[in-house]
Amino acid sequence: MIALDVEAVRAFVAIADLGGFTRAAEALGATQSAISVKLKRLEARLGHRLVERTPRSVRLSAQGEVFLGAAREFLAAHERAIASLAATRCRFALGIAAHVAGPEIPALLARLNAHDPSLTIEVRLENSRDLIDAFDRGEIDAAIIRREDDRRDGEVLAPEHFGWFASPTFEQRPGEPIRLAALAPSCGVRDIATRALDAAGLPWIEVFLGGGSSVVTAAVSAGLALSAFSRRLAPAGAVEVGERFGLPDLPSSEIVLHSTLTDAKSKEALRILASAFRDHRIAVPSFVG
Structure with a gap:
């Protein structure tokens, strides 16, 4: 089976379309000698002379005329194959x-x-x-x-660094459990907060449990509870109150x-x-x- 060199076939088609080696070389960004080498390689592979050259003209041989249509189809199939890989989702x-x-x-x-x-x-x-x-x-x-x-x-x-945040109007009455706004028990930040409170021996009670992030944010913003947030992502207007209420540091x-x-x-x-x-x-x- 004869295996064709894509670039050699491309050089042949350029010569046929542009009528010469010089123009083909310019179109393909190559030297005239490189185009000539590619054509000779293709002719040797096929066993036929494809282009006849004289000092004044360049024209396709009879075999070149026959091969030109197949050469165009070969290049088109090659481009479709490349495009199909590029377009694969x-x-x-x-x-x-x-x-x-x-x-x-x-x-x-x-x-x-x-x-x-x-x-x-x-x-x-x-x-x-x-x-x-x-x-x-x-x-x-x-x-x-x-x-x-x-x-x-x-x-x-x-x-991810955490802190205790609440509205500036939030009041924690002495002797009462800390009112903690938190999500469902599967919430990882809830675990970080509650473990820290337990380790510090501070009593706490959850309010608005499982109400969703919007409910928790609303509870904090309204001054009804405090909660653990990332320091960079706390609700607008909330302030860090850990030091104010003697709350434990939260691990990063x-x-x-x-x-x-x-x-x-x-x-x-x-x-x-x-x-x-x-x-x-x-x-x-x-x-x-």
Whole structure:
């Protein structure tokens, strides 16, 4: 079986279309001698002279005339093959912890789409624990979460520092349990807060439990309770009250990326998303998930 060199065939077609070696070389960004070498290689491979040259003219031989149509089809098939690979849609499932996702996420995904329209990302929003479990089970290909427990794997994207926040009007009456606004028991930041209070021997009571992040924010903003937030993501108008009420320091955490993606397109997409996260630090209350 004869194997054809794509560049040699391209040189032949350029010579036929442009009527000479000089113009073909200019069109292909090559030297005239390089075009000549490619043509000789193709003629040797086929066993036929394709171009007849005289001091005054360049024209196709009879075999060249016959081969020209097939050569065009060969190049077109080659271009279609390359285009089909470039247009192949890349799909992967990405989990983003609810305290990471926010108003900026659509803009970041749009940025990825502009970078590579063939990319399809299935986004799953849940709490960090559920997402890392799903990642370990192979249900998602990548996850951006807050680091859980003592697990040390994953690529660190950003630090997460917590504090106690409340409205400037919030009053904690002496002798009464601390009124804590928190989400459901599965909330990781809730665990950080309650463990710290228990270790310090401070009594507490939960209010507005499980009402959703908007309810928790409303309770804090209204001065009805305090809550643990990321220092960079506390509700507008809230102030840090840990020192004021003698509350314990909260341990820091990290936002990490877990991924099993190996193909170049998916890894590049994830790199862009991770870079954007590092740059912009998506501003969403971190008491979710």
